[in-house]
Amino acid sequence: VGCDPSFLKSCLLSQGGSGKIPTVEFISETLINNVVQDPQTGRIYLGAVNNIFQLSPSLQKEARTETGPKKDAKTCTPPASGCQDTVLMPNSNKLLLVHPSNGSLIVCGSRYRGICSLLNLSNVEQELYYNDNKGERTYVASIEDNVNVVSVMSNYTKNGRTFKVFLVGKGYGSLDSTKLISTRILEDYQDWVVFENIIEASAVQTAPFVLKYLHDFQHAFKEDGFVYFLFSRTLDGTDNKNLTFVSRLCENDQHYYSYTELQLTCGTNNRYNKVQAAYVTFPGKELARVMSQSGNYGTVTSFTKVLFMVAHPDDDESDSALCMYPLNSINQQLMDIISACYSDSGEISGVPAVDVPYSSQTYTACTSKISVSASLSCGAEHLLSPLASKPAFALKADAALTMSVHLTAVTVAVENDHTIAFLGSANGEVFKITKVPVQTCLEMKDCQSCVGLRDPYCGWCVLEGRCTRRSECRRAEEKNGWLWSPKQQCVKIVSFSPSNLSCRKTVSMFLSVQVNINIPSLPTIGHSDRLQCKIESFQSNGIMSDSGEVSCDLPQPGLVPKTPEGQDFVVVAIRIFVNETVELATREFMFYNCAATVRKSENTPCMSCVSSQWGCQWNTQDHTCSDADNSVVVSHIINANCPRFENPDPVLIPVGYKTRISFEGINLKHYQVNWPHSTPNMHLSSRERNTLFLFFFYDKSPETNVLFYVKDKESGEKMDSTVNVTLYNCAVERNDCSLCKNADPKYKCVWCSKKLACVYEKLCDPLPSNTECPDPEITNISPLFGPVLGGISITISGSNLGIDQGDIKSIRVAGKPCIHEPEKYSVSKRVVCEIGPADKADWGEVEIEVNGGKRGTSSVSFTYRDPMPEEVMPNRGPKAGGTLITISGLFLNAGSKEDPASTELCPCLGREHFGENITCRTGEYRVDKVPSDPLDVVMKYGKRTTKSIPASFRFVENPTVQDHQPKASFVCGGRNIVVTGSGFDIIQTAIMKVQGGNWSASEVPKNDTVIQFQSPTVNGSLNQHLKTVIKLDNWEKELKPFHYHPNPSFNNLQNKIITANSMIIVTGRGFSKAMTTKEAQAFVGDVQCVVNTLQDDKLFLEPPSTTPRAPTRSKHQHRETGSENLELMIKFGKGEWVVDSVQYETKNDFPLYIIIPAVIVPMLLIITISVYCYRRKSQQAEREYEKVKHQLENLEESVRDRCKKEFTDLMIEMEDHTNDLNEGRIPFLDYKTYTDRVFFLPSKDGANDVMITGKLDIPEARKATVIQSLNQFSNLLNSKTFLINFIRTLERSHDFNARAKVYFASLLTVALHGKLEYYTDIMRTLLLELMEEYVNSKNPKLMLRRSETVVERMLCNWMSICLYQFLKDSAGEPLYKLFKAIKHQIEKGPVDVRVKKAKYTLNDTGLLGDDVEYSVLTLQVLVQGEGPDVTPVKVLNCDTISQVKEKIIEQVYRNLPYSQRPKVDSVTLEWRPGSTGQILSDLDLTSQKEGRWKRINTLAHYNVRDNATLVLSKVQHTQQNYDQNQENHEERNALLEDDKVFHLVRPTDELDETKSKRGSIKDKSMTKAITEIYLTRLLSVKGTLQQFVDDFFRSVLCSGAVVPPAVKYFFDFLDEQALKHNNVDEETIHIWKTNSLPLRFWVNILKNPHFIFDVHVSEVVDASLSVIAQTFMDACTKSEHKLSRDSPSNKLLYAKEISTYKKMVDDYYKGIRQMVSVSDQDMNTHLAEVSRSHTDKLNTHVALHQLYQYASKYYDGIIASLEEDPAAQSKQLALRLQQIAAALENKVTDL
Secondary structure (H helix, E strand, C coil): CEECCCCCCCCEEEECCCCCCCCCCCCCCCCEEEEEECCCCCCEEEEECCEEEEECCCCCEEEEEECCCEEECCCCCCCHHHCCCCEEECCCEEEEEEEHHHCEEEEEECCHHHCEEEEECCCCCCEEECCCCCCHHHCCCCCCCCCCEEEEEEEEEECCEEEEEEEEEECCCCCCCCECEEEEECCCECCECCCCECCCCCCCECCCCCCCCCCEEEEEEEECCEEEEEEEEEEECCEEEEEEEEEEEECCCCCCCCCEEEEEEECHHHCCCEEEEEEEECCCHHHHHHHHHHCCCCCCCCCCCEEEEEEECCCCCCCEEEEEEEHHHHHHHHHHHHHHHHHCCCEECCEECEECCCCCCCHHHCCCCCCCCHHHCCCCCCCCCCEEECHHHCEEECCCEEECCCEEEEEEEEECCEEEEEEEECCCCEEEEECCCCCCHHHCCCHHHHHCCCCCCCEEECCCCEEECHHHCCCCCCCCCEECCCCCCCCCCCEEECCEEECCCCEECCEECEEEEECCCCCCCCCCCCEEEEECCEEEECEECCCCCEEEECCCHHHCCCCCCCCCEEEEEEEEEECCCEEEEEEEEEEECHHHHHHHCCCCHHHHHHCCCCCCEEECCCCEEECCCCCCCCCCEECCCCCEEEEEECCEEECCCCEEEEEEEECCCCCEECCCCCCCCEECCCEEEEEEEECCCCCCCCEEEEEEEEECCCCCCEEEEEEEEEEECCCCCCCCHHHHHCCCHHHCEEEECCCCEEEEHHHCCCCCCCCCCCCCEEEEEECCEEECCCCCEEEEEEECCCCCHHHEEEEEECCEEEEECHHHCECCCEEEEEECCCCCCCEEEEEEEECCCCEEEEEEEEEEECCEEEEEECCEEECCCCCEEEEEEECCCCCCCCCCCCEECCCEEEEEEECCCEEEEECCCCCCCCCCCCEEEEEEECCCEEEEEEEEEEEECCCEEEEEECCEEECCCCCEEEEEEECHHHCCCEEEEECCECEEEECCCCCCCEEEEECCCECCCCCCCCCEEEEECCEEEECCCCEEECCCEECCCCCCEEECCCCEEEEEECHHHCCCCCCCEEEECCEEECEEEECCCEEEECCCCCCCCCCCCCHHHCCCCCCCEEEEEEEECCEEEEEEEEEEECCCCHHHHHHHHHHHHHHHHHHHHHHHHHHHHCHHHHHHHHHHHHHHHHHHHHHHHHHHHHHHCCCCCCCCHHHHHHHCCCCECCHHHHHHHHHHCCCCCHHHCHHHHCCCCCCHHHHHHHHHHHHHHHHHHCCHHHHHHHHHHHHHCCCCCHHHHHHHHHHHHHHCHHHHHHHHHHHHHHHHHHHHHHHHHCCHHHCCCCCCCHHHHHHHHHHHHHCHHHHHHHHHHHHHHHHHHHHHHHHCCCEECCCCEECCCCCHHHECCCCCCCCEEEEEEEECCCCCCEEEEEEECCCEHHHHHHHHHHHHCCCCCHHHCCCHHHEEEEECCCCCCEEECCCCCCCCEECCEEECCEHHHHCCCCCCEEEEEECCCCHHHHHHHHHHHHHHHHHCCCCCEECCCCCCCCCCCCCCHHHHHHHHHHHHHHHHHCCHHHHHHHHHHHHHHHHHHHHHCCCCCCCCHHHHHHHHHHHHHHHCCCCCCHHHHHHHHHHHCHHHHHHHHHHCHHHCECCCCCHHHHHHHHHHHHHHHHHHCCCCCCCCCCCCHHHHHCHHHHHHHHHHHHHHHHHHHHCCCCCHHHHHHHHHHHHHHHHHHCCHHHHHHHHHHHHHHCHHHHHHHHHHCHHHHHCCHHHHHHHHHHHHCCCCCCC
């Protein structure tokens, strides 16, 4: 960085993001072209390629609109629909400008010749204006990527009216207008249209087709009535060098007469000649002063705006500079140029100064000699324009800053009179040029860190206690109110007076003592400010004196904190506050405690007292230390010359010997002392010595220090004493002669032979005359084995092994010399030597000789042996190392573990074990080749012996980790994590560890591909990202992704009583974050419960299978509660949570209480009465009664068993479908398929309808003519007069039935999709007519009830179009979950494919009334041709083969939408129970027959077992297979000739003829009676699905969320029209709204999920959906449904919920009514966006062709209607239709 010192005293370059500043960022996926900010709201708008973003001031995305890619061509003239060869092209943003006065954003892009649009400033997703058919006059920007566009808002006045306009500066592109400057209007006015250039000024334009005046605009701005443009351009076609110019014109100049250009040079010799960016603002005072003092800029003040510009040379973008130009200098130079041309023939000081650009004229054209008055300052028609300066008269500026980087942006701020420049580079870096780093004020929490920033932006606001900008500090202007400059220091306490105080003297004369606090830099404290002093918990008001000192009261002695142990003072912070909360300054103050000084030295209390820094005094009478008090003078109070005892003699005292000791007493004049062996009550002078005889015993250590102290006999208090002596014991740690003789001579220790001990010399009698020690003794040798070649060290332990290392004369081991290692010698105890070689394996004693010829021999032998390693196990390991290898062989322990020998293995990290076998751990193998060649394992024993095992180990590739499941855990840990990969068989230790947590070890893996861990427990309070790693031996691998979630939370149970038949529901949060149904465990007491379903906020548990009991408690845990209180505990991994206390009822008679009275008792009563009547008639009736009674007993038993079974199944598990949605996206249909299915799938041709297939049967030769005619017909339909007549004519025709009306309306919707605004207008018009008809002549409540008119179907289609995005964004997911839940629940139980009935359903007519026995099987399915992996699939053994295929296809291809999956008929299923396979089919020769009935084959028929492997293969159409399939089909057809086929149950009306008629009737009636009992299953299914139904209803009927604008718009339309009619009440409006939205759209989608999803809806699923749809319809009606016992089961099923749903509907309608209205303009903008997004995908021409068929069929009536309509006559609509008919039908006409 180069920095001109004349402008910046110092420069600091800081890259954005490199400091501690939190980065706020928004990332766009495409290049950002422009950025602007709304000055009123602070919102930021980004113009990027293909996108416009709306951001909050904190860069949070608020809205986004797509602007591309668009189909366009370079030569295309909009609209693009009329262009050829268009392709998708990106749309770069060329211009972005805030138009605040009307709340719009001007957006111009690079597509469609640079046409602009207006977006809503509050929501850029809303387009306010766009029109592409106004021609060239509205082309604003450029399609060329290298052409820049700048603009600025302005005003334009015409005819006394002022318009908002924007001036545009644009370079020239090959296909652009040649105008450089244009003024664009922002509203339609007379002949002007929006975005039109309203000023025709031919002078300011470049010459087309000539490489001359190539402009590159960079900036535009307004100032003082002028508009400025900054750009670079070439001079002419001969010189391609760019020069930088600033041009100016008067804002009110409507002809650009005032346009004048001034060249700007930057740097020496104009090195930086090409401008890149600029910014205009006021400079700070400091910069203005320096600029003025330099003399290069004229007079510059802080009120003179400056143009800051960054530029670079033409030939070097990596070199950039910052230059500055005062605006007054620019204006002065421009006026000089203008004056020179108008007054001085274009000369300044005789030198040509004026150029005439964009013209062939030269400066000689400046021939006028007029004076430039104020009236001519903006030019005139008769004056020459445009003008420009000659290069010699350019405005020059030196580079204020140079940087070796490509600068592309600049902005400038002023803070504290300092100017800070922010520069942006092409690499995305941000530089700040100033003395300081980037602003971080708010991060600083104290004054020191704030002013330490040295940032002009930041200072400490003293009286507010925060780091702020100066402007944010209310009292910044007061002295010391805002501190910034390094010269200023923070407010601090300089001193206290007194500087310290006794903790006992804080109160004087019953008043608190005050401390004066000197704070020189304290700001002015106003009358309203309150000063406070805080000392710990004590507070007092501060008083400020005239001198600036603050006085504060000190706390009472009892409030002063206790003096800490070991100290004689306590430090307390005195803190000064202003206005209670803002701390001004703090400093520590010391309270001393004289009484505590004695603690510092208990043996010299007086000396500690009088020598302390606090000036304490000592009382010799009561032995206390107190505060100095000069007012009291008595002899026993002293402050020096303490009485004490010192100077003992001797200081060394042997243990066990009575020794004489003497010491001195000093300053004892205050005492009468009784000395032993002296005269009683003798007064001592200042110094006396006394003698004592002492005897001690101590054997803990060789020596210890002893302190003698003296007590005052009267008080018992210690007196000062420094009588310290040392006791020593010769015997301790000197247990042999050598050690004794090695003792320090001052101890006078001798080896006493008589006592065989080391003693003080006077304790040995007689004193030994012989000073020699006994012979050495060897007690141990380590090691006992060594290699034959020697070279290892052995350690010899014993006693009397010499006093000094020099005493060792020789050592021999097994007769071989051993070299002494003196550095390892230990006196008398240890000798270390290195053994020499032996000729062969040998053994022998160890002998040592010491000084004096004394010898010692070991009692154990040392053995020479030759180690022979044989095998290494394991023989391979990972490259990363960490393998623990075991080396086995013979005589391997020839040395020691500590011996320098080691096992070398690239490398081996030391021995883990040394003995008969040796183990060591391998290090990392650093050679690239893996697997390595077999490597030798080399072992070294000492210096000479090397043994190797050739080719015994090799390094292989490290393991690889492919996946891990699951990928999350709770912080409690304990979840089983299965890691899959390869190479695990070589691993010995596997550990899973977490940064910040614990680690979890896994056992050695049992196979090569799988390792299982338990997730470690981590600290739940950790907020940072936790790194999870597995360590396999030495190899580490991070598991990504792996997330730790907070532990789940549980709520108390709502129902605390559980029974054997109840379902336990546990609620809470976060269950599914890191746990599944199979992993979770639950316990009631000591019995485990089965977890059926796990959702994020709910757990469904089955009750205990046996009666639970409370677990055994220890005595201290025992609680006095009833035995029925049990804990419900949930266990996830290692986490255990007691949710609540529950009670378990062993018997639950509730079901029988309901069923027996309801079913059995009435039946028993009826039969009893009947039998009684019969009994009176005859004896035969009596016998019949006995028979019926027996049957009744059987029936009662049957009912009892069945009811128990059904209520056991009441709450059935259901898998969490959320997981399915997470694994694969919801299969939404694209817009075209959606509209095709909604509009045309219900038609008579269904999926083969021409609108769905898109195929028109038109001869190729006529195709162009037909397309052209259809386009004309489309234009005709866009005539409202024609279309209204067309529709009315059709509806008057008797053969135009309801189906035709629906189809016609759908065709019309597709044909007019490109102009949905027009379509909506037509719909409104027809609806108003329909409304008038119903209100005036019919029942208004019936309106929109059915699709009896074209407009009613148009409304349905309009809703379908407008709600498509809402379906995708909001309602689609709960609808899909509901569909999947119903499908799953139905398929959990048997489904009869023939009668279309299921065990689990919501529809009573579709309920399977027989108790079919079945079991769940898990099949292992192998898909032929798709790899070896098998897919487990759950099926039922009662499923037909086709049902099994469906379930297999759904599971195997679950990630594919239904349309892309293979169909059932296209696959075969083969079972391979043995060596041969068997093709499974629904019907074959093995099918079972029951009379005339044949049962469809099931898995049970084929005896397929659980976990069986089946092969699914697609049918191949080879000839052989075709013939085989033909045979199969023929066989199947033969088998189906008799249609008496059933699956699970035979139809009840088809009874075997073998039974008697009477018996048949009885059986049939019994079956029906039993069937009614199965209705309880409806409740079961309903309860399971309830959450999904509620979620869907909430998503549709919640006005609190996003309501589609179409709904609000249409409901408001109905409300407005209702107000215009007196006979329309609230109930009627409610019915209209219900008929238009819930019944017309939502019920249709609910009953037909395949309209919006790519799914298949079976008949049994459709039956349940119909029940929910009926419930939805009932909820939307106002009428009350009176239910009775005879009401349909479907109505009774949701009877309880209907009132809740009705309230939801009412609240929904009320909520929409209270919302902000959607204007026509807003709705049209939304509809236009839908049209643009989807119209090109629809079969528009096919729709037009089909519509014409109606026009052709009713041709005469239409022509007649048009000829009768005056409006149609004026537009010649009948003639146009005739011409179209002639062209389409290939007729010759004279029209």
